[in-house]
Amino acid sequence: MSDTAPAKSTVSVEINGHTIEANPGELVIDAAERNGVHIPRFCYHNRMRPVGMCRMCLVEIDQGRGPALSPSCMIPVTEGMKVDTESERTRKAQDGVLEFLLINHPLDCPVCDKGGECPLQDNTVAYGPGESRFVEEKRHYEKPIPISDLVFLDRERCILCDRCTRFAKEVAGDPLIHFQGRGSRTEVNTFPDEPFSSYFSGNTVQICPVGALTSSSYRFKARPWDLTEVESTCTTCSVGCSVTLQSSRNRLLRTMGVDNDATNWGWLCDRGRFDIEAVESDNRLAEPLVDGAPARWSDALRKAAAAISGALRDVGPSGIGVIGGARLTNESAYAWAKLAKGVIGTDNVDAQLGDGLPGELLFGLPRATIAEACAPKGTIVLLGSDPKETLGVLYLRLRHAVVEDKATLIELGHGASGLTRYARHALHGEPGGALVELAHQAVALLPEGQPVTVVLGRTSPTEDPAVLAEAAQVFAAYGARFLSGLTRGNVHGALDLGLAPGLLPGRVTLDAGRSTFTDAWGSVPAGRGKSTAAMLAAAADGSLPVLILLGADPINDSADRALAERALQRATVIAVDTFPTDSVAHASVVLPAAGYAETDGTTTNLEGRILPLRQAVTPPGTARADWAIAVELATRLEADLGFDAVEQIWAEIASLSAAHEGITAAALASARDGVIAAGSGGSGGRPATIDSVPAVTAKRVPLDPTKLRLVVRRTMYDGATLTQQSRSLPSLYNDNEVRLHPLDFEKLGVDEGADVTLVAAEGQLTLPVVSDRGVVRGTAVVLANVPDAPVNILLSPTSPVIDVRLEVVR
Amino acid sequence: MTAPIVKVVTSRFDIEDAHTLAVYERTGGYEGLRKALTMSPTAVHDEVKAATLLGRGGAGFPAGVKWGFCPPGVWPRYLVVNGDESEPGTYKDRLLMERDPHQLIEGCLIACYAAGLSQCFLYIRGEMALAQTRVARALNEAYAAGYVGRNVLGTNFSVDIVLHWGAGAYIVGEETALIESLEGNRGMPRLKPPYFPAAIGLYGKPTIVNNVETLSNLGWILRNGSDAYKQYGSESSPGTRMFAISGHVKRPGVYEVQHGITTFRDLFYDEQFCGGIRHDHQLKMFIPGGGSSPWFFEEQLDLPLEARPVGGAGSMLGSGAIVVMDETTDAVKACLRVVRFYARESCGKCTPCREGTNWLETILQRIYDGHGRPSDIDMLLDVGDNISPGPYPSAGWEAEGLAAVPFPPRQTTICPLGPSAVAPVTSALRRFRPEFEAKIRRRAVNIPLRVEESAHV
Amino acid sequence: MSRLTPENEAIAREIISRYPKPKSALIPLLHLSQEQNGHVTDEAMVHLAELVDVTPAEVIGTCTFYEMFKREPVGRYVVNICTNIAFQLLGAEELLHHAEHRLGIKAGNTTPDGLFTIEDVECVAACTEAPCLTVNYRYFYKVDGEDFDAIVEDLRNGRQPTRKAAETGPDGAIPSHGTLALERQHIPADRAAGNADPDSAPAPVWLEQQA
Ligand SMILES: Cc1cc2nc3c(=O)[nH]c(=O)nc-3n(C[C@H](O)[C@H](O)[C@H](O)COP(=O)(O)O)c2cc1C
Ligand code: SF4
């Protein structure tokens, strides 16, 4: 195309007689939509490349040579173009397409999940012919076939719009469903015995414009007109995908992605989409428990307060520790920070369970948004856990940046990830310091003059966070910006609001925030408290008699299972949770919390973006919001947190926090994409936020040739509580295995498939061994948190690396 | 007066073993290439432009002009040779590939040299086993003899010609579907714009798609010059063209005729061509340019074989396939048969084509089977209108006061396949509506398609 | 065992090497597997997916678009009778009926002895020679019932049919179903110009130097 673009930055187009300004390159269908003219469509989806297949969007377009019926999803706007979406010819063409589509579409709307929210049904009412003139027999296929564990396909209903298949290939990168056959015998299907096992399969159900794809989770559950819905945010991981929560008669039935331009573009991963089923689980904690027996709230709270008061009396504030908080809303996180640090006075508070990074590191590095990281032609450095397994939709965005927008990806890590195949360079090394050298190598590979974003997370719980800090500084010195790759739901909100040792709400240190928060709270802890690992160690040796678990399961989910067990056995445990986990089983007081979709509030994603959470259903039994539990516990401790509604908490945050200055409830309500919390640098009398990182030099630990260095990898479906408590997902996890580089087999004298025992200082674990070219030589890769094969029995948070001996089981 | 026969591309058809390199070289083969290599690529390109070599694949676009559509400075550029010949009635490219494969190879080389095309893919229809054998052998010979590959004939011109073959799908003849197929995909046409793969084609790079016959002319043009070429044919359609005339003529066959000056009447009745309608029957109708073209009748016999007048008269010359039908032909059945082809061959991408062609076939079948309803005729036209919003191109019929509707049709689809299915419907209904009505009224009384014994000529 | 044999895998790799992108070789490779097994098996498709680095779903997507690829066993000889318009006008339907009657099967089916499959196909590009048929894509022109019987008889008895065969001699020999060209292209390494990489190929040297 010649670009004789006029000087002005928009293109004037006439639509139905009204002149509108469109963006250059914008498609007619989008320009019309933005200006309130809806053009019907089936195949077009604004987040995928147009295919122009369905022909539903035909309208009359005059580009200077007279009006001609043209697909508006394929034609970019041009200056002076005239579009008529209501002409007689347009109407007839749309009518005709609908009639064609209905030829072979079964009229089973009354039993179809899509009935009532079906674009085909809606378009037929709005644009279609009154009745079909087609009298012959329709095309028939065997009734719905499962194409994966989560998705059913009814080929008779399919109108061949190519949305699901395009999604699978273009967006998810998993082309496991495909058109087969030709012409009117075309169908969508999988390869025989090779299911559509994509982490993103649920999106196809959502974007199918008819009821051809249905989720096994929602099938026949409800009719759309019975549903009430609220907009909220998924907190399964830290990407913060926008969703609607759909419920009926106080039952949460379905969640759908909402197109948030900043974050998820409408997509969800299957884990996020389906683990909301756990809300409905029969296993939910619905009543308080004291010593394992149901109790009244007043008794449970009194017992908890007594334990805390006892520890305060016997040991002082350092005798109490709070582990967890990444599951909470921002408001609850603040309430608990205030309770712990302001009322109880302990700084032993940690929302991370030894698999994250220090909050100071994140706060001290310049941050980037997802959009900045994924900017066309930019450079992305991956230095963290595998986004495909841990941050599903971020993986989609990164993949899109590389595949569609020509971004360059450089991967650093302990082995291949789901993004390795898209990486320009993949630099892999073992834990123990190698990443620092690789970071220097990577800097030399960075293309000149392009913005660089590092996605920074914890590569493996067996890698020393100091190594990552040192590697990050190599990129910081280059001028890179950083996107956090920490994965837990609202870990960023928890860190921002002070649920970490040494921090106070607003990304400030204890010292920087001391005066502000002493004024506001009455007192703040004197010195830096313990991390999760240190709290568990202290609890195990008796110096920390009370442990409060805020939705945390350290036995399964921390870096040292044995230590966690000893700690929970010895300490008095107060658990605030939604499910009776292995850790909760040790609690003398269990306070049932309202879970996801059961409270209002906000959450903070990995960009620091504040996004809304909305209540869709009431909590089970007498369970209540975490912040409300904090308020009541404070009362029993003879303190007043000063709020009794979510809005009041937010107002307090906005008035005190340096990172949340100006983010009022009104500002949040009017922001479509959420609002980024940014450091304010101490303006308006607020404390200064952390804005630099101290230089660190991490310890280098050379490989021990007689051993294997352990790498622990996270996977999408694991033993996580919600995953295991949902209906659809529990069985989807992969069995645990030891992965070795093929060339290490001979040296070690093992055969592929043999059972081997990994022997570490802390414990041992027996698993089958498989070969994998993506593994770094000299390392052994094992999956984290797989039910019945817990790798954390090998780990010790205090060792910089974990080296294991491998014994063949005969 | 019929123009004399001139042989440009079929000159070796009567020579034994013309498909071998030895015979080809002996009969002037590769001289055009040698000549081209002494000229600059621009000069070769200019020569082809000067010859006004019109594409023979269907659209009739001048090859030299098309080569010029490649965006400057974007590399590499590819050549894709369209040897997928499957249009009903079309039968010429197969002969060119079987009988004179080196002539095609020479044409490919000249095109690559002139237009700066770095690799050539020669796509042969899957069913053409012999053509594949002959082209493979010819390529092996040509590589060994230094005509193809690295440093052609010792020059700095290097290009590989890769033999590729399909697997049975008419739509793959459409150039963007051809490219999809060559990328290993389902052969479904790509969206337009861009209108020419010369802008974005194979692997997203500039790609020239040319028909086998188009390219087969190049050796001759370079050897003899564009002036010599333009002595044949008409001014706007110089040279010659191959036509396959099938159906009810006395001597069906493939004839190379002078472009633009020979008429349909010459072809059908002249003794040097088909020699008349079989059994001296009356002509009923004929398909002038492959199954996709609207039908012509008696009245159009004196049109010259040239794109513009034929287009103005309501049809197209297409791929040089003419099917002649005499008075014994059942118009409903012929219409049904052509429609069935498109219904079977729709790629399935566009809703109107995928569903509409099948629906047309269903309705026609029930009319033919004697289960038609009076409303079916309007329905046929209306379904056709939803695939190709009318008025549909058709021949004029003065006796009935009907003017010609010029080519091409409008379409609600991506490619012209769907609309092609409407051609026989509107053609037949406009001219032979009473036959349809009779079938509907009388129910299941079918005129046999062939009244006499089989017409082996 | 219907993955490609080692010999065929070597051929497959040579074919793949001629394309800038491996997936382009997919249709030729599907033919190669059909040549080996008479039809395209699921195992072969999985093998081809590995060879060209796509998913098996993508292979089956391509495979099922093209009607020459058979996913079920067919006869040793696939007899295609064109019934398109030019042929219909001259008796193709009668020929088809004759063939069906003679072999005792309807079009689309295979004789119980596994020797013949009949198909009613579209234009085979021999329109001036109607009616006509192909056997494993080898042409027989202007065929009537008697000719058909003779061709079938010859094939049954292991003879190369000559009656009405459009090409005789080695070029026209009829191998069993799946084999197309009797000669493969081979580009000698010392003569190859090399693939034009779509991502990085430079301007052709001859253009630059001659312009
Ligand atoms: C449905 C359809 C089928 C076609 N089939 C063929 C074909 O079999 N052979 C061919 O050369 N061109 C065919 N064409 C035309 C090609 O798209 C393209 O115009 C042609 O190959 C260009 O070559 P030329 O410029 O040398 O004619 C077909 C077009 C359409 C729309
Ligand atoms: S018109 Fe028919 S053949 Fe052409 S692209 Fe559309 S569906 Fe395919």
Ligand code: FES
């Ligand atoms: S929405 Fe434009 S063709 Fe389908």
